[in-house]
């Protein structure tokens with residue numbers, strides 16, 4: 001171990017008390033090691049040397065070799081500026097300093113070859129370079145500073161405090177000198193060989209002082225791989241430890257409930273994907289480890305039936321179950337959908353939401369505790385302390401995003417004995433890359449096939465001034481017996497403006513689609529749950545043809561006869577939200593349509609979103625674009641973005657490296673789950689170091 005690396009940054013040559021303070025406070029750099037792990041975020045190409053007669057106006061930084069022929073001081077409004085005449089064999093330019101003139105003049109020598117580097121100005125018919133980076137040619141050749149000049153993150157904003165990029169560059173050189181470039185290898189040798197990765201020493205040297213583009217690329221690859229490899233290793237190990245340590249209830253039989261349902265009540269044939277996922281869940285439930293599985297499926301892919309059949313396995317083994325959904329509407333819908341099956345199978349089912357009355361609640365609490373109630377559906381009201389199960393065996397969470405990890409863990413403690421098996425369902429497809437990094441501790445099942453007979457939804461983008469045509473189209477569809485959603489953006493349910501938009505919209509639609517021929521439902525977040533439910537039910541039963549709504553209908557609402565989704569001010573919605581909304585149609589056999597209405601004023605980002613929606617129906621493709629537009633943190637919400645705090649890798653751009661890192665981490669742990677083999681000692685050591693620290697890069701030793 002190179003103990004030198006733990007030395008406080010104050011001891012490093014070139015770092016005085018002020019800089020040490022800045023480094024600590026602004027960049028979180030406390031030790032030599034922290035400094036080494038401050039990776040540049042871009043590089044300037046210093047392979048090219050310009051001749052003075054090649055300089056162009058408005059060019060970026062350039063470097064020139066030449067000599068100072070003379071100094072002169074020029075008076076200006078306040079004080080003086082120092083000007084040096086600099087020349088090469090093609091011409092003359094000026095170097096200018098507005099501060100530190102005396103020190104500069106004393107330290108620079110006339111008629112010696114120097115290399116200068118900086119931005120040039122065109123002034124009075126001559127090129128000038130203010131405050132150039134300047135170095136004797138001989139020293140330049142010897143110095144560690146390389147052809148690719150690293151630019152460190154955040155230095156721009158710290159420049160006026162004296163922590164310039166040049167300073168960081170200089171003290172970085174000092175760290176290398178003081179530690180004698182000795183850094184212990186952190187990846188096993190066989191991986192270095194197999195993947196042609198450069199050793200740690202070389203990687204660190206070339207990330208800070210790249211000799212050339214090729215070596216820089218190798219250094220970046222090696223460090224990105226390492227970062228992602230250890231993250232994956234950590235996630236997979238966590239999962240393995242979880243499986244071996246956290247015992248779950250073993251549901252070893254598939255009994256009457258499941259078989260009766262499968263043989264007599266299943267309303268359709270399961271798709272291959274549904275069958276595969278049910279098998280995966282069955283195998284989890286039958287092992288003696290606790291299941292933690294994420295079920296991903298695009299909108300309308302048929303996750304509910306998979307959830308229900310998993311519930312039946314738990315019931316067959318004598319356990320209670322619960323299904324938690326993010327909104328009241330969804331809970332009610334799940335309840336109504338499953339009630340019919342439960343009646344046929346003689347299963348007791350109840351619903352608990354924020355609006356359940358006290359009497360119902362008491363009844364539910366009692367029947368849960370004495371074990372009479374077999375399936376409880378509801379919102380986060382299920383998480384209340386008073387809700388206690390006799391033997392909760394399986395908890396299903398619909399739409400993980402809205403709940404988050406904390407709530408998932410709360411469900412853990414609802415059971416007695418072992419924690420319940422947990423199945424998280426999400427209809428927001430998360431790109432595999434992201435899922436691997438964020439949900440690495442969950443096993444993932446994917447329903448990647450839609451039920452047969454579905455026609456892809458036709459999506460079009462229309463401007464507001466085409467509204468008459470759009471309304472004509474809606475009328476035609478209603479005449480054919482179909483139903484229509486018209487959705488308004490209500491980003492914050494409390495925003496008065498949005499609410500007004502919705503009500504204005506409703507009134508104008510009511511004028512264009514008059515009663516009694518047309519019946520309209522309206523649903524928004526400011527309504528009482530019972531009223532919302534009533535309106536939803538009217539639409540679901542086909543009593544109304546138009547549903548004017550806010551995004552409360554975004555997730556999971558299932559009315560197969562609805563074939564048109566009009567989204568007003570579509571530019572105000574995020575991509576995954578648009579995709580969710582579109583998923584409310586195309587659920588029956590009829591051709592369905594999604595009409596994205598916008599004004600003419602669109603940002604580039606909005607245009608990309610709308611074009612993507614028109615181009616594809618594939619939720620995973622949409623999620624990839626969304627990820628690129630918004631970045632992972634935004635998509636996953638803050639509580640989960642911590643894992644994505646990467647230092648060098650980029651989860652979007654470095655997807656192939658991530659995949660390879662995951663493959664090798666998995667392979668290694670399959671072969672040697674306890675990291676006991678001699679060839680894995682380096683991994684064990686690094687991993688231990690890593691677990692001690694929060695930051696993955698703190699383990700270099």
Ligand SMILES: Nc1ncnc2c1ncn2[C@@H]1O[C@H](COP(=O)(O)OP(=O)(O)OP(=O)(O)O)[C@@H](O)[C@H]1O
Pocket residue numbers: 268269270271274297298299300301302303304305426427451452555556557558560583587
């Ligand atoms: N294998 C199947 N064959 C035919 N129809 C199916 C099949 N599986 C599910 N369905 C039907 O497809 C519709 C959508 O199913 P479900 O509501 O479970 O989708 P989902 O995956 O939950 O989607 P969302 O997240 O959008 O609600 C339902 O009407 C359901 O009855």
